[in-house]
Amino acid sequence: MAASSRMFQPLPAHPVITAAAQAPATVVDVAGGNGELLGRILTAHPHLRGVLLERPHAVEAARSLLDAAGCGARCEYRTGDFADVPRGGDVYVLSRVLHDWDDDRCREILRHCARAMPVHADLLVVERLLPANGSPSLATAWDLHMLCNVGGRERRADHYARLLTDAGLQLIGHSPLPLDAHVLHARRAGDQ
Template sequence: MLRERPQAAAAARSLLAGALPNGAGHGDRVERRAGGFADVPPGGDVHLLSRVLHGGEDGRCREILRHLSAAMPPHADLPAVERLLPDDGSPSLATARDLHVRCTVGGRERTAGYYPRLFADAGPELVGREPLPLDARVRPERRARRTR
């Protein structure tokens, strides 16, 4: 299932159906629903966040993560794709993107070391980190398995 804002869900319908250049032709395999993070349906094996967290301040990010974590079964994964600011101040595309999101939407890019704190009280736990092109990283998170 693809859950996205209404305009993005409509664009995904065309792309997945193969109607756009480089379309995937998999429209019949994906259920599309318009919606937000506050109404994530329960279940699902994977909940992908791609360039979502940099668009918000910490409180909003934690709210999003709590909604997702509450909807995720124990085996579910939450890959989060974000650009990471370098810890050492070295040149990076993430630095320019940081300035852009701060000025336009009030969010920010973060360092790799910052994300565990962001996720700490929201539920998911970090299980790895994989590099992607253009200074992005996928951060596989998994719903925390809490013992009582």
């Protein structure tokens, strides 16, 4: 089983997803990679539709995976850049994207999400969080890896909270996932 499979396992049962799934609603996966997470969410919730935004090479891989998972008919694909985050979704997902980038680019990506999000929409950010108390975590090793290999980094929850605030969003809370990952829940600031 791929590491991402374990990390993603609890996400279809996240309260934001289960609440959205009570009615027809759209989950927008920004830089959704091969579609594994979106496929899990759509498979668990037959009322949900998905939109996956990715670079051209990744969109084709995602289309194959989501077709094979039997949810291709409920999914739209957008080829583009972070500036092309589709408007009008109910839940936005940003999984393992921000750790690829420095703070300035993260603010930019989050602003694109905030601009696209309707007032009622939720944003779920999946990342490993550096522990506030220095306790052992896989996030520490990943921090070094991201810094050396892609110029990104892992961050503490309060660091993500600041980036979200700078982008016009507000951190509502976060909960743990397998493999020292977390899911952070944010909404547009001032819209609660």
